[in-house]
Amino acid sequence: MQSANNNEKLVFDVPEVMADRPTHYCPGCHHGVAHRLVAEVLTEMGLVQDTLCIGSIGCSVFIYNYLDVDAVEAPHGRAPAVATGAKRARKDKFVFTYQGDGDLASIGLAEIVHAANRGERISVVFVNNTVYGMTGGQMAPTTLVGQKTTTCPGGRCAEHEGLPIKMTEIIAGLGGTAYAARVSLDSVKHIREAKRALRKAFEMQTNNIGFGFVEMLSACPTNWHMDAVSANRRIAEEMIPYFPLGVYKDVTAEADGKE
Amino acid sequence: MSAKPSRIFIKGNEAIARGALAAGCTCYFGYPITPQNDIPEFMSTAIIEAGGEFVQAESEVAAANMLLGAAAAGHRALTTSSSPGVSLMQEAISYMAGSELPGVIVNMNRGGPGLGDIGSSQGDYFQSTRGGGHGDYRTLVLAPGTCQEGYDMMIEAFDLSFKYRNPVLMLGDAIVGQMKEPVTPWSPEKIENYGAADWCLSGAAGRGPRLLKSLFLDDGALAGQNRHLQQKYEAMKVEARAEVYECDDAELVVVAYGSIGRIVKSSVRRLRAEGRKVGLVRPLTLYPFPDAPLRALAEKGKRFLTIEQNCGQMVEDVRLSVRGLADSDFHGHMPGNLPGSDDFVEAIVARLGR
Numbered sequence: 001m002q003s004a005n006n007n008e009k010l011v012f013d014v015p016e017v018m019a020d021r022p023t024h025y026c027p028g029c030h031h032g033v034a035h036r037l038v039a040e041v042l043t044e045m046g047l048v049q050d051t052l053c054i055g056s057i058g059c060s061v062f063i064y065n066y067l068d069v070d071a072v073e074a075p076h077g078r079a080p081a082v083a084t085g086a087k088r089a090r091k092d093k094f095v096f097t098y099q100g101d102g103d104l105a106s107i108g109l110a111e112i113v114h115a116a117n118r119g120e121r122i123s124v125v126f127v128n129n130t131v132y133g134m135t136g137g138q139m140a141p142t143t144l145v146g147q148k149t150t151t152c153p154g155g156r157c158a159e160h161e162g163l164p165i166k167m168t169e170i171i172a173g174l175g176g177t178a179y180a181a182r183v184s185l186d187s188v189k190h191i192r193e194a195k196r197a198l199r200k201a202f203e204m205q206t207n208n209i210g211f212g213f214v215e216m217l218s219a220c221p222t223n224w225h226m227d228a229v230s231a232n233r234r235i236a237e238e239m240i241p242y243f244p245l246g247v248y249k250d251v252t253a254e255a256d257g258k259e
Numbered sequence: 260m261s262a263k264p265s266r267i268f269i270k271g272n273e274a275i276a277r278g279a280l281a282a283g284c285t286c287y288f289g290y291p292i293t294p295q296n297d298i299p300e301f302m303s304t305a306i307i308e309a310g311g312e313f314v315q316a317e318s319e320v321a322a323a324n325m326l327l328g329a330a331a332a333g334h335r336a337l338t339t340s341s342s343p344g345v346s347l348m349q350e351a352i353s354y355m356a357g358s359e360l361p362g363v364i365v366n367m368n369r370g371g372p373g374l375g376d377i378g379s380s381q382g383d384y385f386q387s388t389r390g391g392g393h394g395d396y397r398t399l400v401l402a403p404g405t406c407q408e409g410y411d412m413m414i415e416a417f418d419l420s421f422k423y424r425n426p427v428l429m430l431g432d433a434i435v436g437q438m439k440e441p442v443t444p445w446s447p448e449k450i451e452n453y454g455a456a457d458w459c460l461s462g463a464a465g466r467g468p469r470l471l472k473s474l475f476l477d478d479g480a481l482a483g484q485n486r487h488l489q490q491k492y493e494a495m496k497v498e499a500r501a502e503v504y505e506c507d508d509a510e511l512v513v514v515a516y517g518s519i520g521r522i523v524k525s526s527v528r529r530l531r532a533e534g535r536k537v538g539l540v541r542p543l544t545l546y547p548f549p550d551a552p553l554r555a556l557a558e559k560g561k562r563f564l565t566i567e568q569n570c571g572q573m574v575e576d577v578r579l580s581v582r583g584l585a586d587s588d589f590h591g592h593m594p595g596n597l598p599g600s601d602d603f604v605e606a607i608v609a610r611l612g613r
Binding site for chain 2: 048050051054064067068069070071072074075083084086087088090094110118
């Protein structure tokens with residue numbers, strides 16, 4: 001990474017926990033960015049060697065190929081239940097799930113809501129790109145009204161399919177949730193904010209406070225039929241207005257009298 | 260075996276829960292369903308007092324996946340349910356089999372299909388012994404007929420589960436769960452986890468990361484995994500066990516398992532007192548199925564009658580066991596009716612008298 005015969009100085013390197021191999025993700029996909037944020041925060045918090053990663057079903061099932069941490073594959077939507085079992089067995093370990101919007105907000109809705117409500121000491125990384133990616137671009141519970149997918153080719157219709165589910169708002173309303181935030185990966189500024197939120201969510205577990213949840217608005221250029229730049233623009237112009245960014249719950253801020 | 264304490268008078272469901280604790284179970288996950296509610300109710304305090312974890316899950320789907328998570332962490336974990344709930348667990352059981360994770364699932368079989376009733380049934384034999392969920396896999400299946408067997412078999416279930424890195428089912432029923440009997444509690448001297456520390460997730464400190472999964476996309480990888488699993492299931496066959504009762508001079512061998520096996524034993528005992536030459540084979544493992552003793556009896560020219568509280572499920576395994584040598588008749592006691600020993604005497608005599 002550092003050329004020997006010039007005056008360049010390495011100031012930004014890949015975290016060691018990231019495997020040295022190219023990802024299978026499409027150009028412009030944000031899973032790579034999200035993975036890297038997880039890797040950076042795990043490294044900075046000194047958690048890498050104590051981490052149990054609960055993978056889920058979707059494009060990100062292969063997260064275990066890119067992060068060198070212990071991992072188990074959960075059935076579709078069940079990662080919060082698997083994480084509950086793993087954490088109850090090993091309270092001394094750091095347990096996180098990494099789930100997409102089909103996995104978490106559709107088939108796994110019961111598991112995420114109850115794990116949060118119980119205040120399980122686990123952390124959840126929720127990547128919301130408004131579409132089922134791996135299966136080829138079908139409608140997700142977070143698909144925006146009017147958005148065309150392979151199973152709503154005319155665009156999602158509020159009358160027939162309902163409105164997109166706002167997960168962070170739901171999770172923030174549950175008693176066991178210590179921290180819930182929605183961030184976005186569409187810009188450098190937002191990515192830096194995302195990392196801060198992720199660290200906060202992880203700290204809710206390491207400090208034994210409660211359940212931590214971060215929703216990351218993310219791009220799926222392939223299934224949005226867009227180039228990467230247009231996909232980032234879509235996040236800013238269409239997703240963020242419907243899915244407002246921000247910290248929806250932080251019990252430590254409330255305790256400090258801050259909000 | 261450590262020193263035996265005196266006997267206690269408890270329900271089969273409690274015997275199963277106490278057996279699990281004696282087996283070193285540290286995590287219990289469950290969801291209420293009749294007729295097994297005594298198990299989570301007992302566990303909700305007992306496992307906590309033993310320093311373990313209890314979670315009342317939001318569903319049987321979640322309970323079985325919590326089992327998967329605790330198993331991935333190398334712990335002895337248990338979930339219990341009854342038929343409709345066990346249907347919901349099949350997804351996780353398939354993933355556990357595919358990922359080679361140990362865990363014990365108790366099914367106190369009730370009547371079906373659908374909501375059925377809350378009484379005794381053996382209608383889940385196929386579901387238990389044929390895999391139950393998707394894919395080519397098998398689970399070891401133990402079938403207690405008494406409260407003591409419920410206790411003892413829990414200890415065996417956890418050992419088998421870790422020995423083979425495979426889910427183990429206990430198939431009881433409403434009779435075994437709800438009746439009360441004297442049980443002698445005991446504890447194994449040592450809990451053997453068969454090298455679980457070498458595969459379980461514990462954080463990649465001082466070693467490479469570990470991965471537990473059932474997804475095999477590379478060319479030939481899934482075929483290899485399935486071959487490996489089939490070899491394991493073949494190796495499990497040494498675990499087949501059955502009680503063979505009064506079969507030496509028997510003309511007719513009745514095959515029955517679980518609480519029905521026990522009731523049939525009463526019928527056989529009564530007919531023996533009348534001088535009738537009838538015996539009983541009571542499978543204690545339903546998978547692997549104890550085909551060897553049945554085949555040995557078939558070679559001696561015995562006739563067979565399979566009695567179940569269902570519409571004919573285990574009879575297929577009996578026929579497979581004796582194929583080419585003999586056949587088995589079938590008498591089904593319909594789920595929804597509680598059987599007594601009188602219910603089977605007539606059916607046995609009808610076959611004996613032919």
